[in-house]
Amino acid sequence: MYVFVCEDSLEGIFTGVYDACASRLGHRNIRLITGEPENYELFSEYIHVTPSDEKTGKVIRTITSRFGMQFYESIYQAALSGERHSVKKMDKADAIYETILLALASGDGQKVLLSLGEPCVYRIFELCRATNREACHHLEFLRFSELENGVLFATIHPKDNVLPYLAEHFTDRLPMENFMIYDATHQTVAVHKASMRYILTDATDLDLEKVNRYSESEQEFRRLWLTFFDHIAIEARKNPHLQMQLIPKRYWADTPELSRFA
């Protein structure tokens, strides 16, 4: 068995897919994993994949031209998933590799994505669903604070790498605002300057002290928001269990309503 060890990123996985296909070792003898395995198998050969722009580009071109954007989007979403590598479940890189192979064999990507009976396709479906859900939750629960210099700043702790999706959404929504979204899990930042495109960069240069200095009116609007939050609830229908079900605990810390959750 040959195991291709990929970096946990879109580039890493797609380069892995490219290398695996090009290696001519026989699809049945190949497995892909993201990140170093916890235990090395005795009779497997481990091949480390160096991410390459060129190979990634080739894979993307092949997928989009043959199977369409929708297929690519599913694969892309699955690749952004932050689910930990585990023995029980198929690795996302492996699922992507096998699904692409199935699509290449049948020629119809859409059809392949519907055959949930295939373990790899079902895995893609699961990962997509999870990433999508995480992205939607962040559209809901992400909160901006206004800093001294008028910049809007938000901190998030997402499981999956949903920052590109969020940056896209908020660029469309707040075109004339300067804003930054800081992904503390993946240590990346999306920076948007008024009426420009956003950029994604890593968070090493971010001054965490500076982003805690809020503008004068910030506290006032937070108080107004909490007033609204408290008064909109109907006492006779109180249901903390339902509330907790709908806004899971891990999102609480990044919202100003934190103090109001039981």
Add this chain to the structure above:
Amino acid sequence: MNIQQNMSLMEKLAILTDAAKYDVACTSSGVDRKGNGRDMGNCIAAGICHSFAADGRCISLLKILFTNECIFNCAYCQNNCNSDVPRASFTPDEVCELTMEFYRRNYIEGLFLSSGILVSPNYTMELIYQTLYKLRNIHRFNGYIHVKAIPGADPALIEKAGYLADRMSINLELPTADGLKKLAPYKSRTTILKPMRQIQNGITENKNELILYRKAPKFVPAGQSTQMIIGATPESDFQIMQVSEALYRNFDLKRVFYSAFINVNQDSALPMLPGGPPLLREHRLYQADWLLRYYDFTVSELLSDDRPNFNIYLDPKCDWALRHLEYFPVEINRASYHTLLRVPGIGYKSAERIVKARRNTTLTFSDLKKIGVVLKRALYFITCSGRMMYNTKLEENYICENLMADRTQIPKDIRNSGYRQLSLFDSGMLDESTIPQSHIIASEMTASH
């Protein structure tokens, strides 16, 4: 009336949020609008909820009244002119400021503006229109706006507001005209239905205009909705659902909302509900409402004069299926989409996935599980390639008992001993406690099979 001068924005917000909270419609759905690269805001058709209040209801829009200084005296409403609550009014600028500042912090999806009747319906509608005008044209707000049309206001004002809003609604308040006459003497069916019809016609005309000229201004693009108070007057579920069906059919409404009655004014003419608002009944009505809108059911299939209320133990779809076992079992690999929709445990998304997936392969029960079908409900009603999942009988009592044996299928209120509303319903169902132990064990055995 207790009108205070010089109130702070914080106090006003507290009062006018309290005054607006009994309105249920808080969705930001129905319209997809991209940002235009200049103004603040966009809209997503599915709607976005930004938080959840202590009662578990979503907070999507900044839901406030413009004023609660109301001249009407509707008995069910806490803002009626006879009740002793603090009064306040916003100015249009205050509403705009709150909306813009909340929106850019991603607290809300937009504004939900309703109002008590200050001075006269026209005066109030004019104020609401001014607020929307400022928000759209001065603050350049491009997000979601849901606005109430004030019953009795000049149609011209309603039309002007409609071009600025995404959704408009006029509350039907009570399911029947009699109830309305009794509890809301200043409102009448005509003053409610007339603007509703006007908005409906406006939307239809606007659609035709948009075909001719793509850039014509849009009139209420997310459609209109309404709400009814449940449990204040003695209507049956059947009557309520018939009203909803008529509204969907004749007025093209997007949504009808149901609001479990809460006796806020402790009015002696209204029912006292010691067990709290009829939440389970409200829940069943919403379930049936979805069956109407997404599952091609008609009200006459679900209820009749003999069975005027929903079963408290079973959801309306399960209840229907048990009374129509002649349609079952359904073969998953052949049945039409329409037939699949009627199977308990199969939602419209699963039904869509089934129809797509079976083009390439023959579906099995494990495939169905992956697709998202709730097999513990569906298994009594379906076959895959001619086989049932387990050896089950197609018999009303048998299925019913097995469904109930799974305690999670029974509403929590009933599970936690004695639901307060029990007396309102005719319970033709077996009492949960009388289910023989042997059946529960039997179903567990089949489940582990």
